[in-house]
Amino acid sequence: MNTFGVALLVVWSLLICAYGIAVLERLTALGLRHFRAAVLLPLAETVALLRQENLVPRGADRLLFHSAPLVALTSIALAALVIPLGPALRGFDPSIGLFYFIVVLGPFVIAMMNAGWSQNSPEGLSGTFRAAACLISYEVPLGFAVIGPVMAAESLSTARIVEAQTGLWYVVWQPLGFLIYAIAALFMTYRRPFDLPQAGSELAGGVLAEYTGARLLLFHIALNALFFLLTAMGVVLFFGGWQGPGLPGPIWFLVKTVALATVLLWGGRFLPRVRHDQMLSLAWKILLPASLVNVALVGILILVFPGEKS
Amino acid sequence: MSGLIEWILFLALSVLAVGMAASMLVTMSMYRAGLALMSSFVALAGLFILLNADLLAAIQVMMNVGGMLVMVLFMVMLMMDPGGEMMWDMKRKMHMPGPGALSMTMPRGAPPSGKERQHHQMMVDMAMSTAQLPWALALGAASALVLIVLVVRTPWPFSSVQPTQDATGAVGTLLLSRYMLGFEGAAFLILAGIAGAVIFARRERAPTSRPAAATAASGTKIFTCPMHEEVRQSGPGQCPLCGMDLTPATEASVHHGEGGGSA
Numbered sequence: 001m002n003t004f005g006v007a008l009l010v011v012w013s014l015l016i017c018a019y020g021i022a023v024l025e026r027l028t029a030l031g032l033r034h035f036r037a038a039v040l041l042p043l044a045e046t047v048a049l050l051r052q053e054n055l056v057p058r059g060a061d062r063l064l065f066h067s068a069p070l071v072a073l074t075s076i077a078l079a080a081l082v083i084p085l086g087p088a089l090r091g092f093d094p095s096i097g098l099f100y101f102i103v104v105l106g107p108f109v110i111a112m113m114n115a116g117w118s119q120n121s122p123e124g125l126s127g128t129f130r131a132a133a134c135l136i137s138y139e140v141p142l143g144f145a146v147i148g149p150v151m152a153a154e155s156l157s158t159a160r161i162v163e164a165q166t167g168l169w170y171v172v173w174q175p176l177g178f179l180i181y182a183i184a185a186l187f188m189t190y191r192r193p194f195d196l197p198q199a200g201s202e203l204a205g206g207v208l209a210e211y212t213g214a215r216l217l218l219f220h221i222a223l224n225a226l227f228f229l230l231t232a233m234g235v236v237l238f239f240g241g242w243q244g245p246g247l248p249g250p251i252w253f254l255v256k257t258v259a260l261a262t263v264l265l266w267g268g269r270f271l272p273r274v275r276h277d278q279m280l281s282l283a284w285k286i287l288l289p290a291s292l293v294n295v296a297l298v299g300i301l302i303l304v305f306p307g308e309k310s
Numbered sequence: 311m312s313g314l315i316e317w318i319l320f321l322a323l324s325v326l327a328v329g330m331a332a333s334m335l336v337t338m339s340m341y342r343a344g345l346a347l348m349s350s351f352v353a354l355a356g357l358f359i360l361l362n363a364d365l366l367a368a369i370q371v372m373m374n375v376g377g378m379l380v381m382v383l384f385m386v387m388l389m390m391d392p393g394g395e396m397m398w399d400m401k402r403k404m405h406m407p408g409p410g411a412l413s414m415t416m417p418r419g420a421p422p423s424g425k426e427r428q429h430h431q432m433m434v435d436m437a438m439s440t441a442q443l444p445w446a447l448a449l450g451a452a453s454a455l456v457l458i459v460l461v462v463r464t465p466w467p468f469s470s471v472q473p474t475q476d477a478t479g480a481v482g483t484l485l486l487s488r489y490m491l492g493f494e495g496a497a498f499l500i501l502a503g504i505a506g507a508v509i510f511a512r513r514e515r516a517p518t519s520r521p522a523a524a525t526a527a528s529g530t531k532i533f534t535c536p537m538h539e540e541v542r543q544s545g546p547g548q549c550p551l552c553g554m555d556l557t558p559a560t561e562a563s564v565h566h567g568e569g570g571g572s573a
Contacts (some may be wrong), residue, residue: 103368129383161419
């Protein structure tokens with residue numbers, strides 16, 4: 001019964017977070033003057049999508065087409081369990097928490113690629129290959145970027161990483177790691193400027209080109225919730241999680257996450273969409289060496305200032 | 311009670327692992343085959359969790375989800391028939407039920423004459439099972455039997471050691487102390503493999519003999535790149551932008567280029 005309660009709580013909070021991210025995205029696009037439109041538009045879109053007909057394209061691989069949104073949401077809900085909202089406020093805390101988070105998000109990429117592949121359209125197929133290119137771009141830099149906090153906290157547990165940042169947030173002495181993590185998070189959720197698997201104007205939605213109605217809504221929820229989770233994990237890794245003076249932990253956590261999400265969404269709007277070859281050379285020629293340098297720097301700093309570890 | 315649940319989970323995961331491996335063999339779509347193999351490995355990861363090996367399970371999922379996906383894509387891209395999609399499509403259009411390989415068996419007997427011949431030929435082309443199928447089945451069943459007998463007859467040791475809570479730390483310590491040679495050796499081998507791949511994939515910079523002949527024939531002709539019209543030089547060579555061999559510029563493109571330059 002307790003497990004059921006946690007599951008229900010996670011799903012509901014994910015829905016609310018997805019809505020919050022949708023509002024934030026509109027706010028960064030329209031500006032604060034259109035606050036009411038930004039708040040109402042996601043709701044209107046939800047209703048419109050729910051009223052839309054559910055089309056399955058001719059010649060689609062039905063099994064993959066139907067299962068893709070469910071796989072995406074499942075993997076995100078499982079990943080949400082290890083985010084610590086407060087000192088004792090999380091789904092569960094395995095000793096390999098951070099590793100679990102990255103592993104469980106793997107099937108999300110599969111779901112996006114299945115979505116593109118199964119719909120039997122050239123746009124979807126191009127989107128599938130671009131999603132795969134995204135995967136091989138962000139996976140290695142992301143892994144190396146999160147090694148920094150793990151080295152400093154000497155633990156993979158998300159709660160322990162937050163507790164280790166009591167004195168000093170990791171972003172202060174690992175800014176390079178944070179920068180790489182932020183870029184990888186934009187990659188992973190197909191946000192600007194790395195939205196080429198969806199590429200609204202160019203591929204008509206890419207991997208989601210043939211999706212309509214409730215399934216498309218599920219994908220939008222999944223993508224927004226994933227963006228929230230990745231910024232939340234960024235707060236856990238680099239901005240001291242729930243810690244802060246005065247206010248209770250979960251409030252601090254939410255404030256930091258919303259601030260980080262706003263900065264990422266707003267900053268991404270100023271950059272043009274990155275072409276796939278530019279994306280690959282950015283990931284492998286700049287991000288990967290930079291992340292290796294970051295790991296070396298963090299190691300040296302830990303050796304030089306042993307006091308900073310705890 | 312928890313023992314019973316463990317048994318049910320074990321059976322379900324085992325059936326899933328074996329069933330997915332089997333469906334990888336019989337499906338007509340390369341993409342689905344890759345996904346089936348991936349699911350089989352993920353079910354194996356579930357078995358690891360039942361054995362209290364969480365770290366191993368996580369590594370299993372990560373390696374197989376990301377790695378297998380890229381491998382499947384390479385297979386799909388390298389095949390002329392994209393991912394078996396052609397055969398998968400034909401099967402769909404002919405309304406054949408069931409998994410592809412089982413519904414598309416080799417037609418028996420001599421090829422018929424006349425109009426039926428084309429259909430027969432198509433069935434031969436599409437058949438995933440061949441005349442050797444019975445032999446292969448018998449061989450596979452025999453090896454499975456041997457393996458099962460081995461598993462049942464072996465006196466497996468039972469460990470009474472409690473599973474450690476922090477397996478990650480223990481594995482890390484072991485990898486960098488007792489098994490350091492193997493660990494670093496593997497890393498070095500992989501690095502050598504990457505370096506070798508990069509060297510093989512490098513673009514050839516040495517001048518080829520073909521442009522040399524062109525020089526002899528055409529004195530001081532203007533050469534341009536087929537992809538980049540703005541590149542012009544008086545002799546043959548490689549394009550500084552993309553590395554392609556330069557070709558002699560035609561009159562039209564020369565005029566076009568000059569016009570563009572003055573405007």
